[in-house]
Amino acid sequence: MFKPLAALRCRSKIRVQLLLAGAVLSTSLVLGSSAHADDINWRQYEGTTITWAYDIHPYADAVAAQLPEFEKLTGIKVKPELYPDDSYWSKLTIQLTTKSPAWDVIGTGIQPAWDLGETLEPLNKYLEDPKLTSSDYDYKDFFPALTSALTWNLTDGQIEPDDNGKVWAIPHAFENIQLFYRKDILDKYKVPVPTTPQEMGKACDALKAADPKITPLGVRGVRFWSSIHTAAVSIAKSYGVQDFVVKDGKLDSGLDSPESIQFHKDYVEMIKKCAAPSFANDNWYQVVDGISSGRTAMAIDSNMFGFWNDVAGQPASGKIAFAPPPRAPDAKIFESNIWIWSLAMNSASNQKGAAWMFIQWATSKKVDLAGAVAGKLVNSPRQSTWADKSWVEYASKPEFNNFVESFKSTQDRAKLAFTPRVGFSEAMNAWAVAMQKMVSGADVESTLHDLAEEIRSGL
Numbered sequence: 306m307f308k309p310l311a312a313l314r315c316r317s318k319i320r321v322q323l324l325l326a327g328a329v330l331s332t333s334l335v336l337g338s339s340a341h342a343d344d345i346n347w348r349q350y351e352g353t354t355i356t357w358a359y360d361i362h363p364y365a366d367a368v369a370a371q372l373p374e375f376e377k378l379t380g381i382k383v384k385p386e387l388y389p390d391d392s393y394w395s396k397l398t399i400q401l402t403t404k405s406p407a408w409d410v411i412g413t414g415i416q417p418a419w420d421l422g423e424t425l426e427p428l429n430k431y432l433e434d435p436k437l438t439s440s441d442y443d444y445k446d447f448f449p450a451l452t453s454a455l456t457w458n459l460t461d462g463q464i465e466p467d468d469n470g471k472v473w474a475i476p477h478a479f480e481n482i483q484l485f486y487r488k489d490i491l492d493k494y495k496v497p498v499p500t501t502p503q504e505m506g507k508a509c510d511a512l513k514a515a516d517p518k519i520t521p522l523g524v525r526g527v528r529f530w531s532s533i534h535t536a537a538v539s540i541a542k543s544y545g546v547q548d549f550v551v552k553d554g555k556l557d558s559g560l561d562s563p564e565s566i567q568f569h570k571d572y573v574e575m576i577k578k579c580a581a582p583s584f585a586n587d588n589w590y591q592v593v594d595g596i597s598s599g600r601t602a603m604a605i606d607s608n609m610f611g612f613w614n615d616v617a618g619q620p621a622s623g624k625i626a627f628a629p630p631p632r633a634p635d636a637k638i639f640e641s642n643i644w645i646w647s648l649a650m651n652s653a654s655n656q657k658g659a660a661w662m663f664i665q666w667a668t669s670k671k672v673d674l675a676g677a678v679a680g681k682l683v684n685s686p687r688q689s690t691w692a693d694k695s696w697v698e699y700a701s702k703p704e705f706n707n708f709v710e711s712f713k714s715t716q717d718r719a720k721l722a723f724t725p726r727v728g729f730s731e732a733m734n735a736w737a738v739a740m741q742k743m744v745s746g747a748d749v750e751s752t753l754h755d756l757a758e759e760i761r762s763g764l
Contacts, residue, residue: 351380367676
């Protein structure tokens with residue numbers, strides 16, 4: 306019987322000491338350019354066509370670039386459907402909740418997967434079947450904290466964490482939240498790297514005084530949960546903010562607590578001083594464009610954005626450096642949210658066998674490593690990739706500045722900042738709307754009170 310290794314689970318952290326220590330392991334762990342093992346019939350679904358949906362994202366690019374290999378290996382035709390971030394998540398919800406079979410394989414993050422529930426196909430039986438899963442797939446090679454986060458049961462319509470429960474998706478990549486900055490700009494104007502929202506405000510004032518054309522800080526602000534899961538929640542956790550708390554044995558919102566009120570006052574002040582006038586419309590695309598072009602001096606977002614723009618040949622190559630996200634002024638250490646990209650199967654798919662072949666191939670050691678050394682699949686979820694000399698040497702090139710060092714120090718603190726529950730998106734979307742209101746001038750305390758009451762009414 307297939308079971309994830311419960312004894313190895315670490316639900317709160319993924320310690321990068323383990324990742325980098327693994328670099329000394331034998332590179333025989335990695336398939337490299339060798340062919341996939343032939344202990345299964347890769348062509349058992351030959352002639353099938355499946356649709357794979359994903360966010361427009363370099364992680365999708367890493368797989369798309371290798372699709373001809375999959376189609377040659379299996380005889381399965383893959384139709385990619387890639388959409389911009391906010392529209393993708395809306396389309397995903399509609400496709401799955403209406404039980405449409407149009408999308409066979411989907412890309413999802415850990416938090417949205419909570420809301421999708423049984424619209425996803427549990428993958429245990431595919432992983433257990435030696436006729437469907439190659440012996441060299443090696444599920445245990447994924448970092449245990451990632452597979453643990455994607456394993457749970459649903460009890461009375463709510464998530465019940467269980468290391469031996471149903472596997473709802475396979476890790477494809479993961480991210481932590483960091484501050485990354487244009488080293489050339491901060492050095493030019495002698496602005497120190499800020500460590501708190503208050504220091505960030507001072508840095509922004511100095512940058513605007515030195516060059517009014519520069520936007521000091523890029524950060525997401527759209528009315529969507531993605532603008533909360535990056536900068537906002539990472540900094541909020543250092544203030545002691547909890548999205549949900551248990552009171553008198555019942556789940557309750559924690560967003561009108563004294564800690565939350567103080568965080569939001571500081572965060573809103575930071576946004577007003579630092580972010581672009583377009584804040585309310587900015588998603589990660591705008592954050593990346595600003596930092597890569599040099600129009601923006603700093604950003605708080607997923608760490609791989611800085612890495613991608615440091616790649617040789619990019620306009621910003623070698624100019625972006627990394628630091629942990631800002632923390633509360635009285636906090637001893639920062640906090641960083643974690644995001645897990647994964648591939649999941651639509652339970653309404655009519656091509657489940659072919660869909661599994663694609664998921665298995667796309668998350669295999671070979672495809673994962675190839676995507677990493679191509680500069681696309683940063684923060685590999687597989688231990689073997691981090692043990693491979695080609696990836697470690699590539700990620701440590703001078704143009705990436707302190708990427709590996711900062712990844713290590715940040716990931717040691719990184720963990721899921723949200724409470725696993727069905728209903729995540731609705732509550733977090735409401736938080737994003739409230740954030741916009743506060744940045745636009747609404748009273749912080751009364752807005753948070755209204756937000757908490759709205760969330761309570763949905764519990």
